[in-house]
Amino acid sequence: MPCNASSADRLMIDAARLSQSIQDFGRIGALPNGGVCRLALTDTEKAGRDELVRRMQGLGLTVHIDTIGNIFGTRAGQDANAGTIMIGSHIDTVSTGGLYDGTLGVLAGLEVIAALNDAHLETRRAITVAAFTNEEGARFQPDMLGSLVFVGGMPLQDALDTLAADGTRLGTELKRIGYAGSDDGPRNIVAYFELHIEQGPVLEAETVQIGVVSGVQGISWHEITVHGRSAHAGTTPMALRSDAGLAASLIVQRAYEMTQAIGSDQLMTTGTMRLTPDLVNVVAEKAVFTVDLRNPSGAALKQADVSLLQIAEDVAAETGTRVTCRPLARFDPIIFDQRLVESVEKTAQSLGYSTRHLHSGAGHDAQMIARIAPAAMIFVPSAGGISHNIREFTSPDDLARGTTVLAQLVSGQAGLMKE
Amino acid sequence: MPCNASSADRLMIDAARLSQSIQDFGRIGALPNGGVCRLALTDTEKAGRDELVRRMQGLGLTVHIDTIGNIFGTRAGQDANAGTIMIGSHIDTVSTGGLYDGTLGVLAGLEVIAALNDAHLETRRAITVAAFTNEEGARFQPDMLGSLVFVGGMPLQDALDTLAADGTRLGTELKRIGYAGSDDGPRNIVAYFELHIEQGPVLEAETVQIGVVSGVQGISWHEITVHGRSAHAGTTPMALRSDAGLAASLIVQRAYEMTQAIGSDQLMTTGTMRLTPDLVNVVAEKAVFTVDLRNPSGAALKQADVSLLQIAEDVAAETGTRVTCRPLARFDPIIFDQRLVESVEKTAQSLGYSTRHLHSGAGHDAQMIARIAPAAMIFVPSAGGISHNIREFTSPDDLARGTTVLAQLVSGQAGLMKE
Numbered sequence: 001m002p003c004n005a006s007s008a009d010r011l012m013i014d015a016a017r018l019s020q021s022i023q024d025f026g027r028i029g030a031l032p033n034g035g036v037c038r039l040a041l042t043d044t045e046k047a048g049r050d051e052l053v054r055r056m057q058g059l060g061l062t063v064h065i066d067t068i069g070n071i072f073g074t075r076a077g078q079d080a081n082a083g084t085i086m087i088g089s090h091i092d093t094v095s096t097g098g099l100y101d102g103t104l105g106v107l108a109g110l111e112v113i114a115a116l117n118d119a120h121l122e123t124r125r126a127i128t129v130a131a132f133t134n135e136e137g138a139r140f141q142p143d144m145l146g147s148l149v150f151v152g153g154m155p156l157q158d159a160l161d162t163l164a165a166d167g168t169r170l171g172t173e174l175k176r177i178g179y180a181g182s183d184d185g186p187r188n189i190v191a192y193f194e195l196h197i198e199q200g201p202v203l204e205a206e207t208v209q210i211g212v213v214s215g216v217q218g219i220s221w222h223e224i225t226v227h228g229r230s231a232h233a234g235t236t237p238m239a240l241r242s243d244a245g246l247a248a249s250l251i252v253q254r255a256y257e258m259t260q261a262i263g264s265d266q267l268m269t270t271g272t273m274r275l276t277p278d279l280v281n282v283v284a285e286k287a288v289f290t291v292d293l294r295n296p297s298g299a300a301l302k303q304a305d306v307s308l309l310q311i312a313e314d315v316a317a318e319t320g321t322r323v324t325c326r327p328l329a330r331f332d333p334i335i336f337d338q339r340l341v342e343s344v345e346k347t348a349q350s351l352g353y354s355t356r357h358l359h360s361g362a363g364h365d366a367q368m369i370a371r372i373a374p375a376a377m378i379f380v381p382s383a384g385g386i387s388h389n390i391r392e393f394t395s396p397d398d399l400a401r402g403t404t405v406l407a408q409l410v411s412g413q414a415g416l417m418k419e
Numbered sequence: 420m421p422c423n424a425s426s427a428d429r430l431m432i433d434a435a436r437l438s439q440s441i442q443d444f445g446r447i448g449a450l451p452n453g454g455v456c457r458l459a460l461t462d463t464e465k466a467g468r469d470e471l472v473r474r475m476q477g478l479g480l481t482v483h484i485d486t487i488g489n490i491f492g493t494r495a496g497q498d499a500n501a502g503t504i505m506i507g508s509h510i511d512t513v514s515t516g517g518l519y520d521g522t523l524g525v526l527a528g529l530e531v532i533a534a535l536n537d538a539h540l541e542t543r544r545a546i547t548v549a550a551f552t553n554e555e556g557a558r559f560q561p562d563m564l565g566s567l568v569f570v571g572g573m574p575l576q577d578a579l580d581t582l583a584a585d586g587t588r589l590g591t592e593l594k595r596i597g598y599a600g601s602d603d604g605p606r607n608i609v610a611y612f613e614l615h616i617e618q619g620p621v622l623e624a625e626t627v628q629i630g631v632v633s634g635v636q637g638i639s640w641h642e643i644t645v646h647g648r649s650a651h652a653g654t655t656p657m658a659l660r661s662d663a664g665l666a667a668s669l670i671v672q673r674a675y676e677m678t679q680a681i682g683s684d685q686l687m688t689t690g691t692m693r694l695t696p697d698l699v700n701v702v703a704e705k706a707v708f709t710v711d712l713r714n715p716s717g718a719a720l721k722q723a724d725v726s727l728l729q730i731a732e733d734v735a736a737e738t739g740t741r742v743t744c745r746p747l748a749r750f751d752p753i754i755f756d757q758r759l760v761e762s763v764e765k766t767a768q769s770l771g772y773s774t775r776h777l778h779s780g781a782g783h784d785a786q787m788i789a790r791i792a793p794a795a796m797i798f799v800p801s802a803g804g805i806s807h808n809i810r811e812f813t814s815p816d817d818l819a820r821g822t823t824v825l826a827q828l829v830s831g832q833a834g835l836m837k838e
Contacts, residue, residue, distance in 0.1 A: 198654065199651055199654045200651060200653075200654025200655050200656070201650075201654075201655060201656070201659050202654075202656060202659070205659055217653065219653065221699055221700075231619075231620075231804060232618055232619060232780060232781065232804070232806060232807070233686065233688035233690060233711045233713070233780075234619075234636070234638065234686065234711075234713050234779075234780030234781045235617065235618045235619025235620075235621075235779075235780030235781055235804065235806070236619050236620060236686075236780070236804055237619070237620075237621060237683060237686070238678060238679070238683065238685075238686060238687070239683065240620050240621070240624055240804070243688070245671075245688075245689045245690060245692065246671065246675055246689065248668070248692075249667070249668040249669075249671035249672050249675075249689065250668075250672055250675070252664075252665065252668035253668050253669055253672040256665055256668075256669070259657060260657070264656060264657065264658065266657075267652065267653065267655075267656070267657060268657070269652035269662070269664075269699075269700065269701075269702055270664045270665065270668065270694075270703075271652060271664060271694060271696075271697065271698050271699050271700060271701050271702060271703055272694060272697050272698065272699055273664065273667075273692050273693075273694050274692075274693075275689075275690060275691060275692050277690075278690065278691050279690050279691065280640055280688075280690050280691055280709045280711055280747065281640075281688065281690060281711050282688075282690050283688055283690060284689075284690055290699045292652045292653075292699055292700050294652070294653050328699065360653075360654075361651060361652075361653030361654030361655070362651065362653045362654055363653075385650060385651070385654065385655055385659070387651060387654070388651070
């Protein structure tokens, strides 16, 4: 059949079908006011899994479920020894989640498959669409559990023995919903791509269409306790106080100044603070607060950690208080495969889309797969930067652009066999 | 009887009897681990009132109860038209109070009377020992209610209709315990003295024996609410945030700097702070905190109020947040009678005691009486600055020194009639 040069190079996705696919999938676990609740391994999420498997089979994919419940749908390539190109993400959500976080990456993968099917195109390598178990960590901790087990980062038995807050065992739930598979999942992954909403406001604010994700930033959580001395707010001179509340605010202020000095890559958040005894006219004897530090550079994050603890000690000395710091979480940054990241950028630009490099602020399955295979991510804008929220929204045009980039990357990597 | 010059000038108090008097009185409402609970107009406080009246009568005082339950015990002077010198404070306590706050001032007054009786000395003016109703404000608000009504600062009916948190009516309780008097109380007050523990750490820290109280500082309480925008701590760049938690800490830090710039008379306390949603990895959408400002200068306090609100607005503008400020309480400062304050200082120094001028950080009945008569206060050290606490403690030597100063002042003002 005759075709022009540009369409010959481009696998054409169906934007309307993609949008409909996402809307339809959003009915599974739909909340009354919008958004969805598909907590991992619940009956609702099982319904989502069943629908996903049904769709995979409808597209002719061979479905495998591995021992931690990850779902893999594979379209065979012409060369059985050339490995597979994997497109992955997750379909579980937080308890008041949106339609796009995770789900987009999986359903965009199915759209790529559908587009290949429509065009009767074969590829040299296989293509696998993957949905990983318990990415959100909303029901079972840690998050990204399915992909972590898949790459060998957590023993299977430990994962199965994980308990939810209500005492439910992960392995028991997995069996109950019928997704305790026996497979290992595909092993020869040549490249992994994950299309995801940004979950932040940068792309929208800069009116950029495609985010080229350089990596996932490192995370360091600290809980800081300031020990002061309770005192009468009216009778205790400032110079004789040991004010835990004041010290806490001074630490936050200086940590913020440090953050500004490091530059825009450094994030710092104090989301919790509690004073004791919590009375208007009593100097606080104790303050407990958290500092969430993030940076795409491991060295910079380590330096921010050190500086924060130094700031806390300095403020304690100046205010006559004492501080104790407890690390709550620490994840080193991930740098995605440079060649793949470059190909994301070039592909998007060749399609005429505006691009921007950024680091993922949140964790994603891609960072686990990056341990065993070249991985990269594509971000599309999140309206208002809102995520983990029923108001999560990405426009159909943005969904289509991201999926088009994904389709070109995957078909390119898989090796399109022209007719 | 022969006596030397110095003892002739000095009314000798009995330090051991004073200490014993305070210890004995502390048994009324004693708590298991020390301290006392004599909340105003309870059965326990009635027991304290009964004991006080019994002691007053034992010392030959004429007892009057006024319409708000203030107790006045008067020792007549030789000149019935020369007015009275009043020694006052209160015997009610907070729920976990100490033995000294308030009670010292009343029992020291009785010790002065006892010393005059022992020495068979008469005075030209009458001397009245007063115990005012509901000074603490722990059961009924406002605090200093009895002295406020006594000076005409609150209509009697309003005071009687005051409800406790449990709905109990003050007037009903007063009648129930038998202290709804019909008297007006003494009207021709020539001078008012109140001996009180400092309730702060200054005297102890500076090893000063007698605090010469210049006045009661003004108090201004603000509740500040910062309205920001909840956001993902990992995906929202610092520049695009509207971080209520950060803004709150910046306001506290700058309010503290302002306080330091004003000088040591200015106090500032943030004793409460709450962030919403109070999660480690979510930028706070709301912060609510209080700022307690105190200054002995009304003009300085007013300026601090204005500066605080300006700081809040500035920080809001810089952080992209919005602030609302709500005044919670506002009391203008009181300056005590200059002549009486000087006489407190001179008397203490003539006794060989070290002195220091200071402002009262807490409210006292003296500030109400100051509206209708010359008033002054004497402070003695509080161990560790601790008050409103079962660990409240002032050494017997300090109690004796303060009471000795009180005795000289009162006998001097009342006009000792030498035999």
